Amino acid sequence: xxxxxxxxxxxxxxxxxxxxxxxxxxxxxxxxxxxxxxxxxxxxxxxxxxxxxxxxxxxxxxxxxxxxxxxxxxxxxxxxxxxxxxxxxxxxxxxxxxxxxxxxxxxxxxxxxxxxxxxxxxxxxxxxxxxxxxxxxxxxxxxxxxxxxxxxxxxxxxxxxxxxxxxxxxxxxxxxxxxxxxxxxxxxxxxxxxxxxxxxxxxxxxxxxxxxxxxxxxxxxxxxxxxxxxxxxxxxxxxxxxxxxxxxxxxxxxxxxxxxxxxxxxxxxxxxxxxxxxxxxxxxxxxxxxxxxxxxxxxxxxxxxxxxxxxxxxxxxxxxxxxxxxxxxxxxxxxxxxxxxxxxxxxxxxxxxxxxxxxxxxxxxxxxxxxxxxxxxxxxxxxxxxxxxxxxxxxxxxxxxxxxxxxxxxxxxxxxxxxxxxxxxxxxxxxxxxxxxxxxxxxxxxxxxxxxxxxxxxxxxxxxxxxxxxxxxxxxxxxxxxxxxxxxxxxxxxxxxxxxxxxxxxxxxxxxxxxxxxxxxxxxxxxxxxxxxxxxxxxxxxxxxxxxxxxxxxxxxxxxxxxxxxxxxxxxxxxxxxxxxxxxxxxxxxxxxxxxxxxxxxxxxxxxxxxxxxxxxxxxxxxxxxxxxxxxxxxxxxxxxxxxxxxxxxxxxx
Amino acid sequence: xxxxxxxxxxxxxxxxxxxxxxxxxxxxxxxxxxxxxxxxxxxxxxxxxxxxxxxxxxxxxxxxxxxxxxxxxxxxxxxxxxxxxxxxxxxxxxxxxxxxxxxxxxxxxxxxxxxxxxxxxxxxxxxxxxxxxxxxxxx
Numbered sequence: 001x002x003x004x005x006x007x008x009x010x011x012x013x014x015x016x017x018x019x020x021x022x023x024x025x026x027x028x029x030x031x032x033x034x035x036x037x038x039x040x041x042x043x044x045x046x047x048x049x050x051x052x053x054x055x056x057x058x059x060x061x062x063x064x065x066x067x068x069x070x071x072x073x074x075x076x077x078x079x080x081x082x083x084x085x086x087x088x089x090x091x092x093x094x095x096x097x098x099x100x101x102x103x104x105x106x107x108x109x110x111x112x113x114x115x116x117x118x119x120x121x122x123x124x125x126x127x128x129x130x131x132x133x134x135x136x137x138x139x140x141x142x143x144x145x146x147x148x149x150x151x152x153x154x155x156x157x158x159x160x161x162x163x164x165x166x167x168x169x170x171x172x173x174x175x176x177x178x179x180x181x182x183x184x185x186x187x188x189x190x191x192x193x194x195x196x197x198x199x200x201x202x203x204x205x206x207x208x209x210x211x212x213x214x215x216x217x218x219x220x221x222x223x224x225x226x227x228x229x230x231x232x233x234x235x236x237x238x239x240x241x242x243x244x245x246x247x248x249x250x251x252x253x254x255x256x257x258x259x260x261x262x263x264x265x266x267x268x269x270x271x272x273x274x275x276x277x278x279x280x281x282x283x284x285x286x287x288x289x290x291x292x293x294x295x296x297x298x299x300x301x302x303x304x305x306x307x308x309x310x311x312x313x314x315x316x317x318x319x320x321x322x323x324x325x326x327x328x329x330x331x332x333x334x335x336x337x338x339x340x341x342x343x344x345x346x347x348x349x350x351x352x353x354x355x356x357x358x359x360x361x362x363x364x365x366x367x368x369x370x371x372x373x374x375x376x377x378x379x380x381x382x383x384x385x386x387x388x389x390x391x392x393x394x395x396x397x398x399x400x401x402x403x404x405x406x407x408x409x410x411x412x413x414x415x416x417x418x419x420x421x422x423x424x425x426x427x428x429x430x431x432x433x434x435x436x437x438x439x440x441x442x443x444x445x446x447x448x449x450x451x452x453x454x455x456x457x458x459x460x461x462x463x464x465x466x467x468x469x470x471x472x473x474x475x476x477x478x479x480x481x482x483x484x485x486x487x488x489x490x491x492x493x494x495x496x497x498x499x500x501x502x503x504x505x506x507x508x509x510x511x512x513x514x515x516x517x518x519x520x521x522x523x524x525x526x527x528x529x530x531x532x533x534x535x536x537x538x539x540x541x542x543x544x545x546x547x548x549x550x551x552x553x554x555x556x557x558x559x560x561x562x563x564x565x566x567x568x569x570x571x572x573x574x575x576x577x578x579x580x581x582x583x584x585x586x587x588x589x590x591x592x593x594x595x596x597x598x599x600x601x602x603x604x605x606x607x608x609x610x611x612x613x614x615x616x617x618x619x620x621x622x623x624x625x626x627x628x629x630x631x632x633x634x635x636x637x638x639x640x641x642x643x644x645x646x647x648x649x650x651x652x653x654x
Numbered sequence: 655x656x657x658x659x660x661x662x663x664x665x666x667x668x669x670x671x672x673x674x675x676x677x678x679x680x681x682x683x684x685x686x687x688x689x690x691x692x693x694x695x696x697x698x699x700x701x702x703x704x705x706x707x708x709x710x711x712x713x714x715x716x717x718x719x720x721x722x723x724x725x726x727x728x729x730x731x732x733x734x735x736x737x738x739x740x741x742x743x744x745x746x747x748x749x750x751x752x753x754x755x756x757x758x759x760x761x762x763x764x765x766x767x768x769x770x771x772x773x774x775x776x777x778x779x780x781x782x783x784x785x786x787x788x789x790x791x792x793x
Contacts, residue, residue: 168784199780265694267694317689317778318686319774320684321683321685400687401710404741444738468738470738484716511716511736521718523734523735542750559734561732579751581730598728626728
């Protein structure tokens, strides 16, 4: 080896001679690259105490403003910087979040050479708090009707004069494990005509949420009051978004939560007693608690869920054929995940005492529901199987959509193979689970296949097929049996190029009852949407045709719908929007033939930007025209109204 | 209790139940609720925000569900759906056209069902559009 070394030496020297100059030149380029830009404020890698720190950079190579690209946390801020011969300065308008930030600068020289560099720095809002900020967005709007025409003999509730104001406010404090926030909208409305709930004249608070959280070593505590949201399982508590309070705490593997909310949904805070949810009126209250424990290194969890209370049935955003509901529900849920999501299981057993209509004389009744779920994912493959049962008297005060009088299973599977994505499902359910001989039992079988092809990014397409059979058994005397087949096929294809997106959707559905054909129908819809969208101009038209055929009467109803939405901005001063809708419905037996047209337009001129650094006033005109024509009854109604408006927004953050 | 009395009671009960059982063959709306992405029938959004509304419909039977979305009581989009047996479905407002959010101020939206004619009123949701513009970056 040693004897061979001298023989190798000339080769090694040659290699050094060849590579050393290149290595030197690369080092020089890198050195040049690091010298051309300097972050003068804040210092690179430093922690800044402040919310809107001024960021300034010195650029030593020749550059033009149009060849400069500046990003902050990957968001393009080039338009917001002030460029000078020496470099640029960025003065943030919004509060920067605490933590690490990355400033990216790209300069293209006149010789088309591109230089890139990233800087990082950190922010802390104050010495005492990592984050302490309030962001408020103030909106004021005044509009006055200048012209109006309504059909003779009709009244129009549209106000001719209206003032609306809104403050969207978000405040946060954070330090170590403590984290608190308050968000709300405060609104003011004044107009010359009456308003109906949930709108109120004068000052109102449509929503608010105060939240405080502390996370310590192995434990955490959370308290919320305002518009809280609680979700557990479909059979117990789901989609419960109400005004009230929530408290939860956790210590290592043990967790506990409790809540108390209004039974009815409200928007507004007319009086604290009525609408805060802190009045605890038993006639209008849902309360409950959950407790759970993590087992086997958090690979399993056992939870108990309880809710009780009373709701009015119909309230803001909800209408029901029955009256109010009352009752309680207790659920036991055991979940496992021992194989890194490859096999997850859920077992749930629920007991309810439920009165589904407090207006009738039938009292609360007890019943049960249970559910077994097995599913998971491995790579791109997902699967799930569910068996569920809910008795005929089962119901949950905190989950209006809970399953009732149903038993059956669903199997689902899906995979994504390169450019092919397939999802399949099959389900079989029946009602009348207790086999009452007073009503038939209806079995429903449903199969679904969904396929998406994405080889060409500019040409995605998808197909969906769904087949359903519903058939009855054990019909009591006098009840017509049922055997209905429903088939739905739909397809969609888009062609996307630059700002253009041509979309075409086609769906066909057929429903056939093999015993009683009076409701047999076919339903076909075709929709074409050629859209063009850029940041300063977009035009979004849509043409749709629907043919509905009743196979029993052979009556065909055709519906033609055309939409056009145009939006644009000129010189960042003038913005305009137009929305047009035309709809025509015509039945082949001439029982209906109607047309409707609706046009809305708005154009606004930004009078000034950031007066006193904050205020952005806009003046403009908006209008609405609508026409309805009944060609069978030979009637025509049209109306229009035009408004002048003055609006302003003012972002205030500190 | 004499056997004949039992028969009468059963006949009365069957008489009460038959209309309900017969109705099950056709589509019947039991409950409707409307909400936005925040799970509430009330939301505040920026101008030109791509707002979505959802209507959860609980029903029995199967058949055609026809109706229309209305914004500020004016026609906005059609609904033509063939519903198979089930108990609940969620109808989402269309992607095109979007719910109009270009006029600042308070607006209302609802789904009016014209077939089958529900025996309940249609729930309404309110949305307030602020003056400042929504930008896709989420600003």
